[in-house]
Amino acid sequence: MRVSEFYNLNRNQGTLDFVDVDTVKDVPVYIDPSTIRHLTDDWGKECIRMLTTFFDSVLDAVRHKDKSRSTYLLGNLGEPNETHLGISKGASAGRGFGKWMSSEFASKLAQSQAAKSGLIEDLEDTAFFIDKVGKDVISDVTTNIIRGPLIAYTHQMALAFDMPLINGVDSGPVWNPQSMKWENGLTDLLLPDGKKLLLVPKAIVRHDLHLSQSDYYRNHLVPRLQSEEEADPRSRLVTVLKSGKRKVYRREIEEKYGRKKPDVRRETLERPDVYRHFKEIKSRVAPDVMSHADLSAASDTPPPDYRELLQAILDTPVGNADANRYHARVEALLTALFYPSLIMPEMEHEIHQGRKRIDITYTNHAKGGFFDFLIRHKVPVQYIFVECKNYGHEVANPELDQLSSRFSPLRGKFGILACRSFKDKDRFLARCRDTSLDRRGFVVALDDDDMSRLVDDVTAAINWTPPATPPKQPEVPPRIEDYPLLRERYRLLVS
Structure with missing residues (x-):
């Protein structure tokens, strides 16, 4: 049963600002931190401050080999079932999500050449350079970090639509960007079927991350590899066209260099300027927001009439x-x-x-x-x-x-x-x-x-x-x- 149905809002997804999730099942969309970074209102700025201060703290702890600090920061992350976003989680984001983040993720981040070289600056960069990190993990971590603003947003929507908030509910860990610490407390929350619910603005969810690995590989890394091979007189990948032009086809690049995550990571570390240029371009382009049609398809709801x-x-x-x-x-x-x-x-x-x-x-x-x-x-x-x-x-x-x-x-x-x-x-x-x-x-x-x-x-x-x-x-x-x-x-x- 969807939130709109459970609370008898007489609304559908098109007339609601939040994702009208099922109170039991998940909707296959994800929170994208890059989308949040393009918000200019006070709510968005608060989320950006939380994302920035948290991940800067993590990187600082990792670079200073402060294991207790990184364990504290990452160990307070849990699987955020309150949003009902995403799909069934794998082992890394399942019941042991916090433990995995504070041990394996922290270890991989500490060993990452991309982190040491400064290529990893933001949370979403880890999807390119850390194994087992994809849009689902990025979304879950982001949800944890901005839990405070999501609680405030849920209060705003509950007040607007007269949805009853339950007093004295455990907030879960909330990041404090001033003290740089996690804080727990009691708050008012929606509890459909007795389970905590956090509402999420539909403007910050997507099917995929704005920093798309496929986009980076196809439109940035591969063209660089092609140009390098075409400029190399010894390259065996070159086909000489009738016009005399030297041409290297994409399939040849994929066969030689590979296209899996470790392959992309390896070649990027040798050409860090390619990734930095990619991020610069993406930072200037506002992420596409999911349309009414996209949201209707994802949530299996009708478009607005x-x-x-x-x-x-x-x-x-x-x-x-x-x-x-x-x-x-x-x-x-x-x-x-x-x-x-x-x-x-x-x-x-x-x-x-x-x-x-x-x-x-x-x-x-x-x-x-x-x-x-x-x-x-x-x-x-x-x-x-x-x-x-x-x-x-x-x-x-x-x-x-x-x-x-x-x-x-x-x-x-x-x-x-x-x-x-x-x-x-x-x-x-x-x-x-x-x-x-x-x-x-x-x-x-x-x-x-x-x-x-x-x-x-x-x-x-x-x-x-x-x-x-x-x-x-x-x-x-x-x-x-x-x-x-x-x-x-x-x-x-x-x-």
């Missing part, structure tokens, strides 16, 4: 009595529509020491499309704010001023005002433009008709197919994250 989510909003009676229902339904639709650009929705987010609240606050994680366009045009948009007004009367200046008063250069200066309808939409859009020209921020107003337009645009992008007869000027496929309506409204604010 945007029409159904829209209809729920349209069917909501206007008025204060149904304000909370309207708020929740708007969040469900926007969370599905704007993923993966906007993530980690926080409901009733307090600012100014609780004196003000924001209905919905999203973290801007856009790597393309409209919300990335705002970043590139220097609009402060670390967070995107949404205010929901289920009014039966006209939305006017007070509501506009309420939203713009939540803006700041640090939090963000772009928001969406969701409402049911306007008596004079053009007049209100002009008010939004006035707010922009007064440098009080950018407010895009969306009524029910606009929500329908958003759904139409996203649906059209999903269903787009190239024409049977290609035109003279090839059509550019629409992208889900472009949101043409938002671009139009933004242009009105700045024109």
Whole structure:
């Protein structure tokens, strides 16, 4: 039974920010630390600090041959069954996971030439240079290190969806980046079927690591080996083409050098610049986030039904009595529509020491499309704010001023005002433009008709197919994250 079913959330994976795991079985996806390193919000920065301080401590202990310290650091890692991610674990990550980490992993790390030479800098590097370490072990270790932030995230989601937290549950070892120690304590946690559950943001999970060994071997190491062989006049791997060009085929490289992990490690240690260049390139490219389709396939759940989510909003009676229902339904639709650009929705987010609240606050994680366009045009948009007004009367200046008063250069200066309808939409859009020209921020107003337009645009992008007869000027496929309506409204604010 999935989390959404166990807690009767009336939601599916598309409208949830966390991975909607089965409370018993595992979902075959993994937490990728490289993905976390590209998060820019406060939660992501805390995770990055934990990953960095922990692994730096491990490397420091190993290099100084401080066995007791490395045993302490690695021995507190356990198999994190609370997330229900991955697949059935092998011996190294099974019941003896902590013991294996503190003995065999520590020993291999201490003996590793890659560690001594500085090639191993981050946790994910160990997947290239340490035997028995793959995406499953990297994911498990990462889960242990960021257990504290995952507990905080679970609290946030439990509060948002009224999932009952149980008091006085053993937290398990939590890494403290200040004291550089593991700490245990009691906390509030979800306990479906009496077992601990940690929710994981779907923005940090993948099928494979961003630093993919196959990508490195195929696109970086093999080309280097080919160029070396082609430049060697004595090479027996070279085929001379009719043009006189010297050519070495991939299969020849694989036969001579091998392609298994020990082979890749051996050749990389002789050419460390290849791996460093690979990491530099990957650090500049944001990892792909799993799409709705990817997550649906991995978790065997249906993709979001945007029409159904829209209809729920349209069917909501206007008025204060149904304000909370309207708020929740708007969040469900926007969370599905704007993923993966906007993530980690926080409901009733307090600012100014609780004196003000924001209905919905999203973290801007856009790597393309409209919300990335705002970043590139220097609009402060670390967070995107949404205010929901289920009014039966006209939305006017007070509501506009309420939203713009939540803006700041640090939090963000772009928001969406969701409402049911306007008596004079053009007049209100002009008010939004006035707010922009007064440098009080950018407010895009969306009524029910606009929500329908958003759904139409996203649906059209999903269903787009190239024409049977290609035109003279090839059509550019629409992208889900472009949101043409938002671009139009933004242009009105700045024109």
